[in-house]
Amino acid sequence: MELKPLKRSDKLVVLNLSGAASLVNFPYVTLKGMTKLQTLDLSNTKIQKPPIFGGIQQLTHISLRDCHCVERLPSIESLTSLQVLDISGAKSFAEFQNPSFETNAGLKIINLSGTKVESLPSNIGNPHHLYLKGCFMLKELTYMKALRDLEALHLSGASSLVKIEDMFFDDLKKLRILDLSETNIKKLPSLLNLCKLRQLLLSHCSSLEKLPQLNNLKKLEVLDLSGCSALTVIQDTSFDQIDSLPSLSHLSNLHRLLLNKCINLKELPPLGSLTKLEELNLSSVKCFGESGADFLEHMGHLQILDLSETLLKKLPSMSKLKDLKQLFLRGCQLLESVQDLEALTKLEVLDLSGTALTHLPPLNNFTNLRQLVLRDCANLEEFLHLEMCDPSGAIIKVLPYGISELTCLEQLDLPNMMKNQGADEKKISCLEEEPNQYQWHISSLPDMLTDSNRPFISVSSSKIFQHLEKNSTGFKQFHFSVCPVDQQDKKGGIHCYRDELIFRGIFSQARCFSRMIDQERSLEICGFHHFPKGTERAKYLFLFDNAFVKELYDLAANTIKLMKGCWIERSKNMEVVFHAEEEDDDVELGKDLEVLWLSNLLNFESIYSENLQHETFQNLKYMYLDCCPKISSVFSSSQKLENLEVLEIKFCDKLEALFDDKSAQCKLPKLHTLHLWELPKLKSIGCVMPSLHTLKVGECSILVNVLSSHQLPKDLKILEMKSCDKLETLIENSSTSADFKWPNLHRLHLLRLPELKSIGGGLPSRQDRFIRECPKLPPSLQLPISEN
Structure with missing residues (x-):
């Protein structure tokens, strides 16, 4: 694809070529003459060399997103009004012609995600949002005073990142979002100056061993440590070494705490003060103390609670968790009861699979329940004597615990009835060969x-x-x-x-x-x-x-x-x-x-x-x-x-x-x-x-004819032909074609048939007819006619 230069471009405000996937060469070497240009979007093109930007004072947005062939960015030093620079997804991009953004004081968003940059520019301007997601060549972050106004730093998926300089966060007092998910960072520098931080995202940082103190992060709303499987030790000023997290008691504004799959944690910090929590995920955490999960009594705002695959033997009363919408207790094999479960009438998802529960309260008041999972609940009393061999209702008319009245259910997993009924050894062996054999998932x-x-x-x-x-x-x-x-x-x-x-x-x-x-x-x-x-x-x-x-x-x-x-x-x-x-x-x-x-x-x-x-x-x-x-x-x-x-x-x-x-x-x-x-x-x-009434043929480049002259379809009603370069006639015998009439044809669409010479002898007077780019047909047929 080639784009020719515009004759007049001095009044151009927006130049958007995004999605021109075949565009290789930009038509201008420089944008110097486009004095009023504000937006330049070349995203998803094959352009290799972006234009020289020149002194365009009004240019505010540059996008080279998904430009896989771009390796280098011309100097943006003269673009004093630039606010957004997006080079994300330009997987070959590695360097800036001028590594200093000192004159770009208005630059608010820099997106380098998915590029090959190995380091940040020496003076990166004064961005508010910096995206470095998936920058797999980036290994280290060094201190930059220019980032003092940074509000969001996204580094998720920067898999080679292993070190952050000790002073890096010292001046980032405006930082609200810090995303280091899926990096290989082992140790974080001090975060005590990040007093405005609201989200700390460290999910699947599988090499992270130490977590700094979080006491000053009083505005923190989300703490995601899910999948930090190596997290066991933290260096604290008060203790030599402890196998636990730092104190979270001062994080009174925390809304989401995700610690799932932190399998090496040996001690949970006190959680009772986190009264504003809306989501708590402790799945696979094994370090519950003697008090178990008593901290739940103080979390009246919880909407999502996941305690799956833990060793909990008991839970406190659920009566204060009346806003709870999702409860996951999957695989809690030692858990025999859930106290006051009937109070959770707002529940939409209830997963009790693999627990040792012996009974359930009546569930008919759980009018919002969409998913009920009771798989492998082998001890539920009302299922023990229930013969469950036909889900059609021929044997069982009503499910226990009021399940039959749950009209909003979208998913229902019932217990394994064979195990409940004391199956013989032969049947148990069969179950082991094919899991879930007599267990319904609807x-x-x-x-x-x-x-x-x-x-x-x-x-x-x-x-x-x-x-x-x-x-x-x-x-x-x-x-x-x-x-x-x-x-x-x-x-x-x-x-x-x-x-x-x-x-x-x-x-x-x-x-x-x-x-x-x-x-x-x-x-x-x-x-x-x-x-x-x-x-x-x-x-x-x-x-x-x-x-x-x-x-x-x-x-x-x-x-x-x-x-x-x-x-x-x-x-x-x-x-x-x-x-x-x-x-x-x-x-x-x-x-x-x-x-x-x-x-x-x-x-x-x-x-x-x-x-x-x-x-x-x-x-x-x-x-x-x-x-x-x-x-x-x-x-x-x-x-x-x-x-x-x-x-x-x-x-x-x-x-x-x-x-x-x-x-x-x-x-x-x-x-x-x-x-x-x-x-x-x-x-x-x-x-x-002979009975054909609808014929549609398109993009058959060497097809010469379509219909046999031996027995023509007199009842043909719809005929559509498109882009058949060699098609000369609809009927194989040209003499037959000239005499044949189309008495019932009511739609005739012919498009791009350069060799078509004939369609037959006569057409009905009233029909939906559209004929285009068929130069060898008689001129009388070339006019489009649309009649009902």
């Missing part, structure tokens, strides 16, 4: 995934299908999603495919699948290396990111026999749909298959093997082929495709024809919709489609 996903009549259930084990067999009438309409147990998050939440499901839900609703499976059973299998057992009962099967799928015969025979629809996506080992062997004759492969969707299969080469029965696709109605770069043809000329109605093929780089035998005259008698898009090797379609 999640409600957003409405966009399904309509209100078809709830979405995410189960953590394929064993649920054994129970469905016992009560097949209970589930006539559902969509099950099965993923490996190890893919679920540690808090028992909805598994890692949630975001993808949301996207896919929107996508599938526009397709025939959503209409067809409303009254059927459908199953989604995600992320398995081996085919999960017991999943044979679904009629519509979705296979995503499964390494075991090389062909559909890798599924159980009963699965293939029942299957009416199959969607396969991102299965990197898949090469063929059906590969029938002689010993497989008893399996009627795909006989009832109506829908087949194949997407993002990088090694996929063929739909079928040579010895496949001709009847395999006799009931196929809908076929979608998307992003399969190795396939050269779709069907065999011997295949009987008498019921195919919709065929859509996109982004298949090597596809040359729909049928392998190009000389045979194949027929698709019921095909009514054909979409072909970006098929650069497609030479011909080569089939008769």
Whole structure:
């Protein structure tokens, strides 16, 4: 891409070229003539040499964000009004032409995140916000008096940072945010002068061994030490060495205290004075004293409390924590009761998984509860004698503890019923082989995934299908999603495919699948290396990111026999749909298959093997082929495709024809919709489609013609052709094309067809017609007509 200089630029105020990803050369060597320029944005371009800025007195903003080719910045010494300098993401940037910003007194924001800078300029001006996130070459910070007005210093992810000079923070009395997360700093200098500090972020500083005194940080609101696994010792003026944190008693304004995964702490400081805390995370901390968690009695403003994976045996009364919205006690194996839990009626998330609790209060008043996790709560009394073998309600009508009345629940994990019922040794052994086998995890996903009549259930084990067999009438309409147990998050939440499901839900609703499976059973299998057992009962099967799928015969025979629809996506080992062997004759492969969707299969080469029965696709109605770069043809000329109605093929780089035998005259008698898009090797379609009413073809650069003259589609209603460089005529025989009429055509869109000479003999008088850049068509057709 090339940009020519503007004829008049002396009045230009904003020059924004951001996102011009192909722009290599800036059209001006210098900006000296742009005397009124205030903003220059060259972000996300390939520019290597920014212009010489000259003496532009009004320039306030410069952005070279994500300019990966920029290595050096011209001098900004003359830019006395500059306020913002953003070079973040310019991963090759390493130096300034003039390392002194002394004359840039108005410079408020400097963002060098993600660059290769090894040190800061000798005089960095007087910034208020300094961003150095991910500056992996930065190893040391030295004292700079010029930073006296700094309010925020962000260094998270500067992984090579190991040292900060002792005097560095002495003059930073205005600093409000100090972020050193994910650095390798071992020791911090004194922070006593940071009297206005509100956030001290040190998460995942895994090398940090010593923490300075924090007594003067009386305005501190957030202290994040999560993941500081080496933090054990602090040098104090009063003590030689103690294995603890400094006193936090003076941090009366602290709102968030995060100490999760500080696994080497041997003593907690007194926390009772932190009465304004809204979030406290002590997950995996083992150093609770004899008083346990009595400090909670003074924290009436707490909204989030995480004590997971601790050794707590008891908790104080929860009656004063009435504002609590999230309570995590996951993995507290010694905890047998939670006193006054019924007072926490504002709770939205309650995770008691892996505790030794024997009872729960009635939960029917917890009207805000969205997540209730009771996984591995083996001692809950009301579950001990409860037979829980069918979530459909055929055996169990009402869940205990008022759970059935929690109408806002989005996620419910129930205890392992087999263990509760005293399972025999054989069953316990089976549970150890496949964790969570008889334990229900039910999640409600957003409405966009399904309509209100078809709830979405995410189960953590394929064993649920054994129970469905016992009560097949209970589930006539559902969509099950099965993923490996190890893919679920540690808090028992909805598994890692949630975001993808949301996207896919929107996508599938526009397709025939959503209409067809409303009254059927459908199953989604995600992320398995081996085919999960017991999943044979679904009629519509979705296979995503499964390494075991090389062909559909890798599924159980009963699965293939029942299957009416199959969607396969991102299965990197898949090469063929059906590969029938002689010993497989008893399996009627795909006989009832109506829908087949194949997407993002990088090694996929063929739909079928040579010895496949001709009847395999006799009931196929809908076929979608998307992003399969190795396939050269779709069907065999011997295949009987008498019921195919919709065929859509996109982004298949090597596809040359729909049928392998190009000389045979194949027929698709019921095909009514054909979409072909970006098929650069497609030479011909080569089939008769008498029932066609929608034809859309685009970006097929060597396609010469589309329709067969043997039996033309008289009912064609929609015809859209775009960017087919070699297309000469719609019909293979030019004489037939001249005489043929289009009696029912009501939409005709033709765009960028440089060789198209004819579309047929006659068009209806009333139609939506748009024709552009088709120079060889008769002039009478070139005018766009839009009539309803």
